[in-house]
Amino acid sequence: MGRLGIHSFVWTGGQTQAMLEDAMEKSASCGYKLIEFAYLRPEKFDLDRLARRAGSLDLDIAVTMGLPFSHDVSSEDPETVKAGERMLADAVRAVRDIGGSKLGGILYSAHAKYARMPSRAGWDNSVAAIARTADIARSAGVDLVLEIVNRFETNLLNTTAQGLDFIAQTGSDHVRLHLDTFHMNIEEANPAAAIRLAGDRIGYFHIGESNRGYLGDGVIDFDRIFDALLDIDYGRDITFESFSSAVVDESLSLACAIWRDTWTDNMPLAQHARRFIDLKMDEARRRRATNARA
Template identity: 40%
Template sequence: MNPLGVHALVWAGSTSREEVELAVRSTKEAGYDLLEFSLHDGLDMDVAHARAELEKAGLQVACSRGLAPDADVSSEDPAVVARGAQLLSSSLEITAGLGGKMFAGALYSAFGKASQPLSDRGRSNVVGVLRDLAAQAAKDDVTLMLEICNRYETNVINTAHDALLLADDIGADNVKIHLDTYHMNIEETDMVRPVLEVGDRLGYVHIGENHRGYLGSGHIDFTGFFHALADIDYTGPITFESFSSAVVAPGLSNDLAIWRNLWSDGMDLAKHAQSYLSNGLAAARHP
């Protein structure tokens, strides 16, 4: 029922033509329906080529990104906010150009531990920028997915409840909530109640272990999470996300603190995850 996706960083560290071809080919071989590209280093992607490769393989596509300190829409500096808004707009154009209908991630702030809480003016800037971005996205039938990240990566939204309040203030029908089990494991009280609270406003899901390695080798309660998804009849994408120092993306690897080699064989990792997800979701739907 759910399209299963995989993050491109399981396969490749850049968005060059060669590595896009590798990511598309590997995603198809591993049995997935969707490929997610991070646009942290992807503004120079050959969009027409990537779209042709995705269509040839019959894959859906989603894009994600966060922002940099000099392009942070939660800043109080108008010039910094303007750079962030432009970066989001350009990334949205790439998403639409690829044929994607989902633009996800930490669209609301710079990546990294903040030195202080989010200010009222900073939050107001986030709302204004994302309200405009949602209007732009609606023209291409794209939905914005607000990914909830942990306190060491943002001070804007850290819980599902935070994200719902932000989405309410943006007030656009094409703004949905993006849950990520890695971040939930840090910030939420359990893996069930946030899913139920978000309900039909859930638009995108990242599946990752607490250490971002092989699914099932950590301690996250995926059984409870899968059952919660079944309880709300979630039929949207579920994308496997895992990072290792075996595949390095300039910039993004440092942003995400990918210091350890948690795996070296992306295909083995991805095939294992595809089976783990398929079996777990099927069992939750038919208890």
């Protein structure tokens, strides 16, 4: 396993520079080695200062985002697609400027509930846009990872198999999948099998519970998840993600339907998640060793 990270929305809605810096401090104090931010607008935040603070705390930075309909690269409208590509290119540069390692999320479509089926033309437009963005990301030294999310947050990529087909069509070896246990629990018939199917095409992994709250309080079978991650020798970053209306970002709350408190005190949540993930990975390693001796 690579670094263990935490999403900044566990700590803050991130409306100000001070909020982001406080989230970094708290993440590091809990032993996390990576913090995930939502899209950072260079005109709003001092990226150089955030980069220096991350360095002093030994924190890597990941950035995730979703496109609005006005910048949907899976649109059939050429101008909308061009606007989306510009937004993605700007996001790649922001990740580079903050010293981050990866850009992920719903980069291939709008992050929203669609009222229509995806079209072949829209799929092709998205594939081409992501292929071009991958070239920009490679030059910037930024990993590009596409998050597979549930049917209520995109109409394009809901399963690992769809994601693998999509990245193969980009023709780029710089595009990987960003899988998330919350979304897989909704869409995959067998999340562990999906992890094994993706193998080394997974570039980033989110750990989240079925109710978005405390790990272990929902229905996700984390034993099988961690067994599968070990089976594919997953060595990249894993980030804990949890949302509650106790800490709210308006746009994300609308897109992800965060209407209630799944928790109210974030420090115990973050500390518990760190212990839970370490425990489940250790248990998976012990199971593997036991099976090898049998």
